[in-house]
Amino acid sequence: MLNGSISYWRKQLTSGAITPTELVDEISSAIEKHNPAVNAYISWDKESAKAAAAKADISLPLGGIPIAVKDNICIQGEPTRCASRILDTFRSPYDATAITRLRAAGAIPFGRANMDEFAMGSFGKNSAYGVTDNPAAPGHVPGGSSSGSAAAVAGGMAIAALGSDTGGSIRQPASHCGIVGLKPTYGRVSRYGLVAFASSLDQIGPLTRNVEDAALLLNALCGHDAKDSTSSTEPTADFTAGLGQDIKGVRIGLPKEYLSEGNDPAVAAAVRTAVQKLTELGAEIVEISLPHAEAVVAAYYIIACAEASSNLSRFDGIRYGHRAANTNGLDDLYSRSRAEGFGAEVKRRIILGTYVLSSGFYDAYYAKAQKVRALVAQDFADAFEKVDFILGPVAPTPAPALEGSDMTPLQIYLADIYTIPANLAGLPGISVPCPQPEGARPVGVQLLGKHFAEVDLLRVASALETALS
Amino acid sequence: MAQALIDVAYIAKLAKLDLTPEETASFSADLNQVLNHVAQLEQWDTSEVAPMYHPLPVFDAVREDIPGDSLSNDAAVANAPAAEDGQFRVPKVVESAH
Numbered sequence: 001m002l003n004g005s006i007s008y009w010r011k012q013l014t015s016g017a018i019t020p021t022e023l024v025d026e027i028s029s030a031i032e033k034h035n036p037a038v039n040a041y042i043s044w045d046k047e048s049a050k051a052a053a054a055k056a057d058i059s060l061p062l063g064g065i066p067i068a069v070k071d072n073i074c075i076q077g078e079p080t081r082c083a084s085r086i087l088d089t090f091r092s093p094y095d096a097t098a099i100t101r102l103r104a105a106g107a108i109p110f111g112r113a114n115m116d117e118f119a120m121g122s123f124g125k126n127s128a129y130g131v132t133d134n135p136a137a138p139g140h141v142p143g144g145s146s147s148g149s150a151a152a153v154a155g156g157m158a159i160a161a162l163g164s165d166t167g168g169s170i171r172q173p174a175s176h177c178g179i180v181g182l183k184p185t186y187g188r189v190s191r192y193g194l195v196a197f198a199s200s201l202d203q204i205g206p207l208t209r210n211v212e213d214a215a216l217l218l219n220a221l222c223g224h225d226a227k228d229s230t231s232s233t234e235p236t237a238d239f240t241a242g243l244g245q246d247i248k249g250v251r252i253g254l255p256k257e258y259l260s261e262g263n264d265p266a267v268a269a270a271v272r273t274a275v276q277k278l279t280e281l282g283a284e285i286v287e288i289s290l291p292h293a294e295a296v297v298a299a300y301y302i303i304a305c306a307e308a309s310s311n312l313s314r315f316d317g318i319r320y321g322h323r324a325a326n327t328n329g330l331d332d333l334y335s336r337s338r339a340e341g342f343g344a345e346v347k348r349r350i351i352l353g354t355y356v357l358s359s360g361f362y363d364a365y366y367a368k369a370q371k372v373r374a375l376v377a378q379d380f381a382d383a384f385e386k387v388d389f390i391l392g393p394v395a396p397t398p399a400p401a402l403e404g405s406d407m408t409p410l411q412i413y414l415a416d417i418y419t420i421p422a423n424l425a426g427l428p429g430i431s432v433p434c435p436q437p438e439g440a441r442p443v444g445v446q447l448l449g450k451h452f453a454e455v456d457l458l459r460v461a462s463a464l465e466t467a468l469s
Numbered sequence: 470m471a472q473a474l475i476d477v478a479y480i481a482k483l484a485k486l487d488l489t490p491e492e493t494a495s496f497s498a499d500l501n502q503v504l505n506h507v508a509q510l511e512q513w514d515t516s517e518v519a520p521m522y523h524p525l526p527v528f529d530a531v532r533e534d535i536p537g538d539s540l541s542n543d544a545a546v547a548n549a550p551a552a553e554d555g556q557f558r559v560p561k562v563v564e565s566a567h
Contacts, residue, residue, distance in 0.1 A: 093544040186524040200523050229530035230523070298507040309484060316485070318557055323550035330562050331485065339487035347486060348496050352503065354484040355475050368510050370520030375513060377521055410502045426524025451525065 001156030002030045006065055006213040009159055013064045020053035020064035024110060027066050030157045031111065034135075040142075040151035040158075042071050042129045043079050044111035052108045060106025062220055067102055068111040068158035070149050072119055073204065074193040075099050075109050082195050083127035084117045086321045086341025096193020097225045098162060098204045105220035113161055114148030117343045118312065119169055119197045121145050122412050123400070126345045131402060136178040137441040140399040143173030149207045150177040160208040160217060164194055166201045167300055168394070168419025171431035174207050175394035175444030178433045180465070181207045182214040182458075185451050186426030187232030189218075190225035198307035199230070201300075201423040211432065211462040215239040218454060234452050242459025248282030250460060252447075253387035257293035258418060264397040266443050270434035271393055274445045277467035278391070283460075286387050290379040293421070295372050300420040301413055302356050302369035308346075309353025315341065348409060377425040380448075389460055390448040393418050394431045398441035418446060428454050430461045434468055474504045 004012075012018045018026075028046045035041050049066060056064040069075060072082045074092035076099075081087040099109050116126040124132040124147025134142040135155030142151040146163030150173035153161050163170040165183035174181025182205045189204045196202060206217035222236040254275065259268070275285055317323035317337030324336035342350070356365035383390060396415055400407075422429040428451070431444040447464070449457035477497045481488045488496070542555045551558035 090548050093540055093547060187527075226532035229532070230525075230527050232525070292513065295510060295513060298510050301503065302507060302510075313485075317550060318559055319546075320548035321550070327560065330560055333560055334485040335487040338485060342486070344492070347488065347492065348499060350484050350486060351475075351477055351480050351488075351496055352500055355480045355500070358480065358483060365507065367520055368515065369507075370522055371515035371518040372510050372513055374518050374521035375515065377524070408502060409499045410506055413503065414506075424524070 001034065002026055002159065003156060004159065005209045006062070006160055006216050009065060010063075013058045020056035020058065020108070021050055023064060024049045024053045024066055024108065027110065027158065034155050034157055038133045038135055038151050038155045038157070039130045040114055040132055040148040040155055041068070041111045042081060042083060042114050042148070045078055048078070049108050049110040056108060057106050062102065062216065063106030064108070065106070065159060066108045066110035067217070068113045068149060068152045068161035069099065069109050070146050070161070070163045071112045071115050072164060072195040073098060073162055074195070079112060080195065081112070081129070082118045083115045083129055084341065084343065084346070085128040086315050086338070088322065090320050092193070094193065097190035097227060098221055099193065101220050101223065107220065111152065111158065113146070113152055116145035116147060117346050118195070118308070119145040119164055119166055120308070120345050120349055122172060122415060124148070124173070126343055128343055133402065134177055134399050137176070137399050140401055140441060141176065143176035143399060145169040146173050146207060150174055150179060150181070153177070153179050153207055153209060160206060160213050162204060163207050164202055164204050165423065166197050167304060167416050167423050170205045170207060171419050171429055171444070171446060172395050172416070174431040175433070176399035176442060178442030179207055179209060180211055180214050180433065181205070181431040182218065183422060183429045184218060184222070184454060185232070185428045187230055187234070188428070188452070188454070189221045190228040190231045192225055192227040196311040198304040199311065200307060201304060211430070211458055211465050212240065212243055214430065215243060215458045232452070237455050239454055239458055242455050243462045245459050246282065247278070247460050247463045250283045250389065251286055251387040252278055252283050252460070253286050253288035253383050253390045255288050255290045255293065255383070255390060255392060257290050258392035260396070262396055263393055266398055266436065266440065267393045267396060270443045270445050271391065273434055273468070274391060274464060277464060281463055281467055288383045288387060288390070290383060290421070292372065292375045292379050293417070296376055296420045296424060297414055297417055299369040299372040299376065300416070300424060301352065302365050303373065305349045305353030306357050306366050307353070309350045309357065312346070312350055373424045376421055380421070380425045380427060384450050389457065392446050392448070394444045394446045395419070398443050422448055427451060428457055430457060432461050432465050432468070475500050
């Protein structure tokens with residue numbers, strides 16, 4: 001099992017204690033040893049990683065560091081299956097911009113991390129390539145949809161990983177696996193080459209062992225990209241700049257709506273512990289209200305499914321992906337290729353999304369949800385007049401058991417209540433692990449910041465991480 | 470049982486998705502539950518609110534029109550389930566008149 005942060009391995013590399021090729025070998029051995037039980041990876045290409053390692057420039061900020069990549073982010077020449085049968089044979093003809101940027105910083109993309117199919121799910125159970133176990137709580141789900149990214153890092157099979165977050169898919173698995181997960185501000189990281197689920201919500205971000213690693217990866221990932229018209233022109237920054245700085249006088253809002261009695265006692269306790277530590281560090285805790293907090297799940301699932309039904313219409317069996325055999329005409333080819341290729345949750349969401357966009361229902365559902373989204377965003381704008389950051393849970397419970405905890409889709413969706421708001425409003429959010437008693441499942445707490453406030457968000461997260469550990 | 474809110478079989482046709490009778494029945498039950506939850510959105514007054522289609526303002530974001538390399542023809546058809554002469558093969562779409 002591989003331990004150590006990016007900065008640890010960078011020191012090993014720059015001191016000559018290990019070569020990039022040896023590091024790829026180490027990770028490869030860890031994958032071969034642990035992946036059969038955990039199933040964090042769908043595929044990994046050791047030879048291409050070793051070829052990149054042989055040419056690695058360790059003078060670069062991430063020089064020689066292998067990074068696991070969620071299976072919905074394109075790597076040229078490698079499978080990009082989105083954990084879906086429909087893309088079983090697909091090999092990406094190009095690199096996502098996030099991958100181009102990682103390479104430019106010296107990192108080596110290595111391993112395709114398992115996930116919920118097309119990033120639709122909260123448990124990692126919706127993968128056509130098998131469920132993923134939680135290395136930090138065996139027998140429990142790793143969370144989702146970046147299930148494999150979180151499990152690879154927590155299980156010592158990756159130093160750090162890329163995930164994507166549409167409604168909590170980085171922060172929630174990070175919380176369930178006891179690691180750090182950062183969703184950047186919408187537009188910070190180019191979505192070019194990220195297979196689209198819900199384009200107005202999707203954002204790529206890091207899953208890491210600590211806050212510093214998240215900052216180091218963000219340094220590499222950020223920046224405007226002409227290939228993504230929604231990528232921001234906001235200047236990037238050195239996201240490590242605030243690490244280790246004090247947080248005296250920082251105002252942190254605690255939304256009363258997030259202290260629900262429905263939260264698991266361990267989750268409630270984690271938030272209380274974080275409040276206590278932040279207070280000790282000199283932060284001012286302010287009770288706030290987000291009046292539309294209970295509306296977010298309803299608004300989110302309408303918007304996300306509507307966008308998904310449109311985005312996933314490209315999987316038609318013509319240009320790439322699975323094509324059904326012996327079909328009778330074009331419509332039959334589309335309908336049967338999609339039926340054979342998509343799993344149940346993806347079909348369910350396509351149906352919901354198509355319905356809310358269909359004639360006669362558009363205004364009642366889709367337009368209404370977009371208006372409620374504006375109210376949710378206004379709640380945050382109002383809150384950020386009074387406070388600098390918002391603290392809350394990541395998920396209402398720790399990771400459920402892999403077996404025997406069947407929930408209806410609605411019950412699963414409702415558990416996204418604390419992570420969805422950041423996506424609806426485009427805000428940055430980070431999940432920081434809160435140490436638990438021996439044998440207990442991991443629990444994280446979440447910090448949300450204003451748009452593009454990642455430098456300070458990481459400063460507060462890092463101070464909290466240090467105080468908690 | 471509450472009245473069905475969604476005609477899954479009809480929507481599946483619109484979505485070009487062949488569903489089995491079992492899928493149609495289970496999605497209908499699941500999505501009725503979801504839509505009953507979604508009905509709570511009606512309680513919020515949005516008469517004065519503009520819909521928010523995007524988390525940050527993006528207007529007329531167009532890149533410079535600079536010629537550059539794009540995917541080669543070979544790369545573009547490399548993932549096609551059926552291709553011929555650098556083109557995607559599809560079933561016959563124009564029926565002959567009877």
